[in-house]
Amino acid sequence: MIQLTNRQARQFLLLKQGLLGEHIFIGKQGAFDFVRQAGCIQFDPVDACGKNAELTLQSRVKGFTKRTLYELLYEDRRLIDYPDKNLSIFPTEDWPYFERYRQAARNSGERFEEVAELEERAKRYIAENGAVSSDDLPIEGSIHWHSAIHWSGEWGGKTNAARAVLEQLYSTGELVIHHKQGARKYYALAGDYIPQRILEAPDPIPDESAHLKWRLLRRITAVGLLWNRPSDAWLNIWGMKAKERTQAFEELQEEGAILPIQVEGIKTTLFCNKMDSPFLEQTLHLDTEKMAEKKQFRPRCEFLAPLDCFLWDRNLIRELFGFDYKWEIYTPAAQRKYGFYVLPILYGERFIGRIEAVADRKAGVLTVKNIWFEDDVRRTKKLLTAIEKRAKRFAKFNECILNAENLERYG
Numbered sequence: 001m002i003q004l005t006n007r008q009a010r011q012f013l014l015l016k017q018g019l020l021g022e023h024i025f026i027g028k029q030g031a032f033d034f035v036r037q038a039g040c041i042q043f044d045p046v047d048a049c050g051k052n053a054e055l056t057l058q059s060r061v062k063g064f065t066k067r068t069l070y071e072l073l074y075e076d077r078r079l080i081d082y083p084d085k086n087l088s089i090f091p092t093e094d095w096p097y098f099e100r101y102r103q104a105a106r107n108s109g110e111r112f113e114e115v116a117e118l119e120e121r122a123k124r125y126i127a128e129n130g131a132v133s134s135d136d137l138p139i140e141g142s143i144h145w146h147s148a149i150h151w152s153g154e155w156g157g158k159t160n161a162a163r164a165v166l167e168q169l170y171s172t173g174e175l176v177i178h179h180k181q182g183a184r185k186y187y188a189l190a191g192d193y194i195p196q197r198i199l200e201a202p203d204p205i206p207d208e209s210a211h212l213k214w215r216l217l218r219r220i221t222a223v224g225l226l227w228n229r230p231s232d233a234w235l236n237i238w239g240m241k242a243k244e245r246t247q248a249f250e251e252l253q254e255e256g257a258i259l260p261i262q263v264e265g266i267k268t269t270l271f272c273n274k275m276d277s278p279f280l281e282q283t284l285h286l287d288t289e290k291m292a293e294k295k296q297f298r299p300r301c302e303f304l305a306p307l308d309c310f311l312w313d314r315n316l317i318r319e320l321f322g323f324d325y326k327w328e329i330y331t332p333a334a335q336r337k338y339g340f341y342v343l344p345i346l347y348g349e350r351f352i353g354r355i356e357a358v359a360d361r362k363a364g365v366l367t368v369k370n371i372w373f374e375d376d377v378r379r380t381k382k383l384l385t386a387i388e389k390r391a392k393r394f395a396k397f398n399e400c401i402l403n404a405e406n407l408e409r410y411g
Helices: 004-018 027-038 054-060 067-075 092-109 115-129 161-171 208-223 244-254 274-283 288-292 314-321 382-398 405-408
Strands: 003-004 079-084 086-091 175-181 183-191 259-264 270-273 302-305 341-349 351-360 365-375
Touching: 003 004, 003 274, 003 365, 004 259, 004 274, 004 314, 027 086, 027 208, 054 079, 054 382, 067 175, 079 092, 079 175, 086 092, 092 115, 092 161, 092 208, 115 161, 115 183, 161 175, 161 405, 183 274, 208 244, 208 270, 244 259, 244 270, 259 274, 270 274, 302 382, 314 351, 314 405, 341 382, 351 382, 365 382, 382 405
Parallel strands: 003 259
Antiparallel strands: 079 086, 175 183, 259 270, 302 341, 341 351, 351 365
């Protein structure tokens, strides 16, 4: 079994995630490469200072802009919106692997007679008129419907009929998201935008247990290190309880697909994808003398997304980095410890605090509402300068200028 110190485990994760040292993901191709490495990145529509998927990429990809992701999704069509770890974005080439989810949506749709009656009407309208949103589709009223594969629709009430039929056809794979304007989604026929060789490809892994192993390995690869324990990293993997998860881990290890790793100070064995061995080798051969002098890597300052794949197992982050992060967006305001939309601040090899920044796009100003430093962090001039420089780049990413006056009180 591979033995790692706590620091080596942190370095391994940061190197793999492209968050330590020089950027390894650059430009549009770099953004695509990271999504392919992660399998998927989570999408969330809240946009206080960038949407989650955009925030995930801006922390890693040199030269990334919001336009970069838009082009990959809606012009190049190399990425696609579809549920994986909840609402997600993943490479279009992975579309065939999610056929069982589209079939589940088809089966579920049969229970909602009202939406089934509207499907051909909606598809015919889109074929004649092009991409539409629920506001554009001439279908009125409300019906009973909810999606079988993601949180959409009303479980106990009625859903806008136009929205329901579009979301149902999206769930079954007959429609794709053509583009978005803010939070509004426009849908088009999948056959017009997904290559036929991908659209018509059979499920590459029809066996249920084999598919579960594929999804589990995909999540291990996304995070870098995971354990055989309950975790938010496993969200939306159907049919995987403790027994199935243990069996999948055992079989993946027997097949040599994952490597067991013992980390100093952590009792539970961790696992990584064998394909990530180069990052392990790099970590194990780092110049220890230079590391002791802190000269191995020039520290980068990055603001991470709340649903960043690196943070999918927050218990792991707490044990490895000593950083206890909770996304408080759904916590009542009076009960929040920090703020509504707070991003972790990574500096070098550790999390040094949290930042709440809000973009006022009408005014073109990004305001830093607050910064909370970890208790043992020394607010050196070097650190504060790094945060300010990162905040200026973050403002540019949001197409704003930075309200720098707010940063002065954190010195």
